[in-house]
Amino acid sequence: MRNRTLTGQVLRQMYKMGAERLTQHVKKVDALNVFPVPDGDTGTNMNLTFTSGVAELEKLAEQTAEKVASVFSRGLLMGARGNSGVILSQLFRGFAKGLADSVEADSHKLADAFQQGVEMAYKAVMKPVEGTILTVAREAAAAARKAARSGLIEDVVERLVEAAQKALDNTPNQLSVLKEVGVVDSGGQGLVYIYEGFLKAVKDGIVFAEPEEAKPAVAGGMSLFGKTHDEMHHVINPADIKYGYCTEFMVHVRPDAVFTQDEFQERISAYGDSLLVVSDEDLVKVHIHAEEPGEVLSLAQQYGALDRIKIENMRLQHEEVLRRQKTRQALKSPSETPTVSAERSQVTEAVRGEPDFDIPQPENAKKPYAIIAVASGQGIADIFKSLGVDRIIEGGQTMNPSTEQFVSAIEEANAERVLILPNNKNIVMAAQQAAELVDVPTAVIPSKSVPQGMSSLLAFSADEPLEQNRDRMSEALALVKTGLVTYAVRDTTLNELIIKEGDFIGIFDGDVVTSGQDAYETAKALISRMVDEDDGLITVIYGADVKESAMNELEKQLRASFDSYEVEVHDGGQPLYSFIIAVE
Incomplete structure (x- = not known):
């Protein structure tokens, strides 16, 4: 059926199918990260952002195009994650403004709304760069406006998709780093998937029969296991804690890895207790209480790339709770009410990083x-x-x-x-x-x-x-100058460095400057690139995968090699990055 107006009901379906199409390809979009580091998250951010808009629509009964677009935009705005998610939210914020006062929209109104989205997204970026999602959105909107002359909604969206794909294919010619690595722009690719979902909705309205590479969206900072995880912590007796680090993470299993859940559980169970493993095709979610979380992560990394790593020291958490309870009890006791000066002292200590007691x-x-x-x-x-x-x-x-x-x-x-x-x-x-x-x-x-x-x-x-x-x-x-040491998730050539999957890479203020097969040697080489005669302090923050004994040896080597500099070392417990280095 050839439609000359876009109803709110069809627009709602466009949003849903755009979200579904993007969800199917999240991992593909993530993999387009220019740097071969384990933090390519453009697809994840866009997906979490877009699905937050769809979730907001579930609360809406009204069906006008204006209201559907407005509510969806609000959901994106609040759910936006990462730069790609913020740009996406601005695109559809402008799109919603373009549909203001519209019960239904004709082809020209729809095309103009896409253009308004582009204009708002460009305003949100201080220094727009060509060869990105902005370029893809702009060229797609321009083609949609030309197609609006036919008066058909399907023509507008069809040309939108065709032009978006053409612009995406051209992004490596606009950004040299994309051509060097051999990928298209990740944000632009995510937008193309969304637009493809739009086209599917307006042409036949059916969902995809077999989702490709579907990946559950897990919001950053949230537990992987929800209520189950909370219940497991609730029954812990702190006096019986044998394994002190609550460790959660996800594994994206490599296609060539031999993975069975039973074998994986048996191997990883040797490192702790309270183990919970949930697998879904090529994605595995893990919860374990371990004493050496770095060894757990090293084992899991044999199967694929790690993601959503979260490590918490349960012993320190328990001590914190006890201190808070003692302070609350003291403050509630009339005979032990702190003096004003004592209260000020506690506030001062809280500012310095001590527990923020509940001072009246x-x-x-x-x-x-x-x-x-x-x-x-x-x-x-x-x-x-x-x-x-x-x-x-x-x-x-x-x-x-x-x-x-x-x-x-x-x-x-x-x-x-x-x-x-x-x-x-x-x-x-x-x-x-x-x-x-x-x-x-x-x-x-x-x-x-x-x-x-x-x-x-x-x-x-x-x-x-x-x-x-x-x-x-x-x-x-x-x-301050920043250095990072992490590992490569794929083979690539970058800045004339030939990098193999699994190599460690050193990043200096955003540029990959060194690589090697040993994290500690890579860290030393990176620091050598970072320091100059005007610097005086080297600070090394080591991550969850670094053993304290190995870090002690590295510290000795750094003090010997850089004896004219002050060297500080801190346990950061951060995931993904073996070392975060500051030079000043």
């Missing part, structure tokens, strides 16, 4: 400032708290917090002013979007790494206005 405050009293930071790894979170951070949002690579998570954190902080440290370039836009949605004066410090976030905190002054802190802390980002 006037009802609804607001703090002058609250600082929110994104971090992954208990050790890194503790360092941030010691530097004055009030709230930690768990996240980082592969776990990009949503706009809604930032909004909730800002509102729950109960402060007059809020500063946010994203600590990852792919999280900055979501934080900025959240800052625009709240009534609380909020500034985002565009920190792109953990070392940058830590450096910026040293420039913070509780006595200064928000704008001045924002400027000073942003300037401090340039005072």
Whole structure:
């Protein structure tokens, strides 16, 4: 049937099928990451963002095109994760504005809405780059507007898809790094899949019979096992903890790996207890209490790429609970009520990173400032708290917090002013979007790494206005150099380096500069590239896969090799990155 108007009901189906089509290809989009590192998450971020819009539609009974588009846009806005998710939310925010006051939309209205989406997305990006999702969206919208002359909705969407695919194929000619690695733009590919779902909806409205590479969406920072996981923790007797680290992760099983769940469970059970393994074709979710989480991850990595890693020290968590309980009891006892000076002392200790005890405050009293930071790894979170951070949002690579998570954190902080440290370039836009949605004066410090976030905190002054802190802390980002050591998830050639899957790679301020088969040697080579005669301090934060004994040996070697520099070492507990290095 050839339609000349788009109803709200059909638009709702377009959104649903766009989400379904993207979900089918999440892993393909993730795999298009330019760097061969285990954090390609564009597809995951776009999928979580888009499905949040579909979930919002489930609450809507109204069927006008305007209302469907508006509600869907709101869901995307709050669920946006990563830069790709934020751009996607802006595309469909502009699209919704283009359908304002429309019970139904004709071909010209629909095409113009796609164009308005492009214009809003471009405004959201400070320095738009050609060869990205923006290019794909722009060229697709231009073709849709030409096709609108026929008056048929199907023609508009069909030309939209054709032009999007053509633009996507051309992205390597616009971005040299895409051509060097041999991939198309990941965000653009995700958008093409969404548009293909739109076309399927308007042409015949049927769902795909056999989803390709379907992958369950797991929001960053959330438990992989939901209620089951919570119940397992509830029955733990802390006095009987033999294996102290609650470890959760996912494994994307390689096609050539020989995997059976029984054999995998038997091997991994030797490392701990409270084991729970759930497998679904080529995806495995694991929960285990282990004493050596690094060894667990090493074993699992033999089967494929790791994802959604979460490690928590249960002994420290229990000690924290006991301290809080003792303080609450003391504060409730009239005979042991702390003096004003004691209360101030406890507040001071909390700012330095000690447990934030429940000190009685006037009802609804607001703090002058609250600082929110994104971090992954208990050790890194503790360092941030010691530097004055009030709230930690768990996240980082592969776990990009949503706009809604930032909004909730800002509102729950109960402060007059809020500063946010994203600590990852792919999280900055979501934080900025959240800052625009709240009534609380909020500034985002565009920190792109953990070392940058830590450096910026040293420039913070509780006595200064928000704008001045924002400027000073942003300037401090340039005072530190960042190095990362992780492993390659595929063969590639980058920056004239021939990298094989499984090699360790050293990244210096966003550029891959060295690689090798040993993480520790790679770290030393990376530091050699980072330091110069003007530097004085080398800080190494080691991850969950690094053994303390090996780190002690590396520390000795670093102190000997770089004897003119001060060397600090911290246990960060972070996933994916063996080492995070700061030089200043």
